[in-house]
Amino acid sequence: MPLSELKQFLGCSTPKAWVEKALQQQDTLLIDHAHCEKKAASTAMQLMFRHPTRADLLTKMSRLAKEELIHFEQVCRIMRERGIVYDHLDACRYVGGLRQLVRTHEPAKLMDTLIVGAFVEARSCERFEALIPHLDESLAKFYSSLLKSEARHYQDYLSLAKDVAMETGATGLEDYHQRIALVRDLEVQLISAEDPMFRFHSGLPTKVALLDTNKDVTYEQ
Template structure:
């Protein structure tokens, strides 16, 4: 295990449940569709931060790089889907990101700190799930997911560094609060499979309009 992944495992409150991995392997087309949506949303989040906090040079630089990388990942997922005959489609959103963001404070600087912490957690969970899935996937998809680990781990660290910078002090108490919420979202049963869903019992496919 590389140092970045070990740090991710130490940061997150729990590992992905085996049932979710089983769900993903049984619904790989759906997994890819939602993965593409996740990459696009990640780029959108980075751009929205750039528009809102125009006087934060460090944030602007890191989010600009992150947005470019996430859009490149989006393009790569679309290319993989095209080769596999998987059609990109609208999906109903997972409860995961909305569940985390409901605890974000309304006013700055607390709002920015919390949004950045949520971003760090989402990137860390993505990294953990890529690593958990890779050994079970075909060679090409496994290689792609393993290749994403480095950038996702860096995005997680960038978000955390920016959160501490925005707060002007350690933010462990806020991180711990969001991590406990994340653990509940990851471990509790979900109604439909998504890349960041909890385990689905039984395994279900959930494609629908959003």
């Protein structure tokens, strides 16, 4: 899948200031990346346990969980090679913020959860691409290798969400598109607004955001 399609799905690009912050805090970037891969595998497994009768979901989420755990192992190996200790990190507001939009009744809950998953995977892929030109050769090669699988994960989540929507016909598809628009709007806010915490999915670094408000600096989105 061309990354241009994925970028169109997202409502904005990663701010340049976030990329600059990531390059300054590569240890934190890698530790949080490892946490993200582990959480992604856990989310896929939870969906499998909650929806055991959905054959396509089981197949796609099983493959996704395996790949995410392999990525987790790969990130941990890179960290060991660089003398970075894998440790606990508090989660940023991103995923928790998106999940606040998930409804509590089925099948709407499943569809919303899958749509949120699509945005998380799409943003991960977009950020890998944004970082690659600025990283050392080894890390750039690794992140380049992740682009294809992360893009497929985005597609898998979105296709599963659409399948759920189609179970209720035209009204379900209308709801599907409305929910994507709703999640996209919030995702843009979380990515573009100032954020005091730096993480793989965090927003605009606070210092830069405050300076920009005072018109002292500008940044690109």
